[in-house]
C-alpha cells in the first residue's frame with residue numbers, strides 16, 4: 001500500500017468527497033461494504049434540520065464508484081428540497097447500491113443493506129427506488145426498523161398518490177393560467193402511460209378532459225384508447241401536440257433547448273423526475289410564456305404516502321397532504337409571477353425558507 005502520495009490541503013483531490021462538485025453541505029456520507037454478500041453501498045444524509053433523512057434506495061449497475069457517489073450526493077439533496085416543500089417533517093437522504101438488480105441482487109445483500117441502515121440509528125429512513133421493489137424492502141426491513149413502504153408500515157404502491165398529486169397540480173395550473181375551475185373540454189397530452197401516467201389519464205378522463213396519449217409500449221396506448229377514447233401520437237411528438245397541457249410521465253430531461261421552442265401547450269405539468277435538462281431551461285420555459293409545475297413539487301404524492309403511512313388507516317391523511325400539492329403550486333405560480341422568476345427557482349426558495357426557519 002502506498003501511503004506516501006503527496007497531498008496538500010486545498011488541492012483538488014479526485015477522490016475527496018469534500019471537493020466533489022455535487023457535495024453541497026451534506027451532513028454525513030457513509031460507505032458501506034459487506035464482503036459476504038458483495039454489498040457496496042453509499043448512504044448520503046444531506047440535511048436533517050426538519051427531521052430524519054428520508055429517501056429511496058437505488059440499485060444500479062454504476063460504471064464507477066464515482067458515478068454512484070455523484071448520484072447519492074445529488075439525489076439526497078433533491079430529497080431535502082422535495083420533503084421540505086411537501087411539508088413533511090423529514091430531511092433528505094438517499095442510498096445507492098452498486099450492483100446489477102437483475103443479476104447481483106440477493107436476500108443476503110438486501111439484509112446487509114438493512115444492517116447498514118440500522119447502524120445509522122434512525123438518522124436515515126430508506127424506501128424503494130429504481131432497482132428496488134417493495135418486496136425487496138420487506139427483506140431490508142428484517143434488519144432495520146427504518147425501512148418505509150413495507151406491508152407493515154405502508155399503503156402499498158405509491159403511484160396512485162403520485163397521480164392524485166399530479167391531477168391536483170394540473171387543476172391548480174389550469175386555474176392559475178386559464179382562470180378555469182374545471183378541465184372539461186381541455187386537451188392534455190400525456191407522455192408515458194406507466195403506473196402514474198395511466199392513473200393521471202383516468203382522473204383527467206373522469207373530469208371531462210380530452211386526451212392525447214403516447215408511450216413506447218403499444219399495449220398501454222391501446223388500453224388508453226379503449227378506456228378513455230384517447231387520441232394517440234408518437235412519444236417524440238407528445239410535447240408538440242396541439243394541447244392545453246403537456247404532461248410528461250416518462251423520462252427526465254425532456255424539457256430542453258430543442259423541445260421547449262416546439263411546445264404548443266401553455267402549461268407543462270407531469271410526474272417525470274428531473275424534467276429540466278438544466279436550470280436554464282426553467283428560464284427558457286418562462287420566457288416562452290409556458291407555466292411549468294416544478295417536478296419535485298407536483299410529483300411528491302408518492303413520498304408523502306411512503307412517509308406518512310403507518311399503523312391504522314392513514315389513507316385520509318395522505319390524501320389530504322397530497323391534495324395540498326395543488327395549493328403549494330398556486331403559491332409557487334403567484335410568487336413566480338410577482339418576482340418575475342422561473343417557477344423552479346421559486347420552489348427552491350420556498351424549500352430553503354422552510355429549512356432556514358427550522359434552525
Ligand code: NAD
Pocket residue numbers: 158159160162191192193194195196197214215216217220235236249250251252271272273299300302303
Ligand atoms: P413506469 O415505469 O410505470 O412508467 C413509465 C412509462 O413510460 C412506461 O409505460 C414506459 O413504457 C414509458 N416510456 C418510457 N420511455 C418512454 C418514451 N421515450 N416516451 C414515452 N413513453 C416512454 O414509471 P412510473 O412509476 O409511472 O413513473 C413515471 C415517472 O414519474 C418517472 O419519471 C418516475 O421517476 C416519476 N415518479 C414516479 C413516482 C411514483 O410514485 N411511481 C413518484 C415520483 C416520480
